[in-house]
Amino acid sequence: MHNRILKGALLGLALAGMSMSAQAHRGWLLPSTAMVEAKEPWVTLDGAISEGLFEFHHVPLRLDNLTITGPDGVTTKAEGAVLGKFRSTIDIRLPKDGTYRLAIVSNNVMGSYKLGGEVKRFRGVEGTPGAQVPAGATDVTTSTTHTRLETFVSANDMNDTALKPSGVGLEMVPVTNPSDLRAGEPITFRFQLDGKPLPNFPFSMVPGAVKYRGTLGELRFTTDAKGEAKFTVPDANMYWLSAKFPLETQKGPPAPGAKRYSYTATLDVLPQ
Known part of the structure; x- marks a missing residue:
């Protein structure tokens, strides 16, 4: 069982089958911070799959295919990740000031x-x-699943060059910079599929530290006719955003020829 789950993690297939139940295993990236203010900025990124969000107790999420899109829009492959028993980890130098996108994208x-x-x-x-x-x-x-798992970090300043969508698969386009999210303040995100806005599209956010609350604390939102959602979250925390297309109506393997899309992001929401 352990080997089968780990193999699924390596391929990203485990991400495609995750549900929002409290018992589900979720894949996630966890940055040490969303904003680094330093003369020589670095960030540490962890990756894992677990039942409890941002807890290291199941299997690591491989970072072999992690890419880094910098403030200038240039995308490079991350190097130097270390695979541990329960998590993968990598230290990333941020040589340019501005916002970075850290992402794992796969077609399964x-x-x-x-x-x-x-x-x-x-x-x-x-x-x-x-x-x-x-x-x-x-x-x-055949059936295919396109998965995107990502997070965002800014060094000394923020810009939106790395936030521009690729136009492929299910994407969340931050209108509000994801390194500047605060509890109680408006956040605006846009969702699109293969470059086209997704109106009336549901997504959810779950705060970390579930084991200390005893409840999942899931927040649910829906985009408007333009594919945008403007909302607030009540508390500061690290949040796991999740969305899928099409919406799941039944369990089990996808129908032949089906295409599924999965998007997840880790977002750091600070106090006001």
């Missing part, structure tokens, strides 16, 4: 085919050997 494929009279099933990251269908296969059915 699962399906089945018939070869030599036998039905075979497969799953893997799109473009890798595990997701390939061999020549001669028939009755091929």
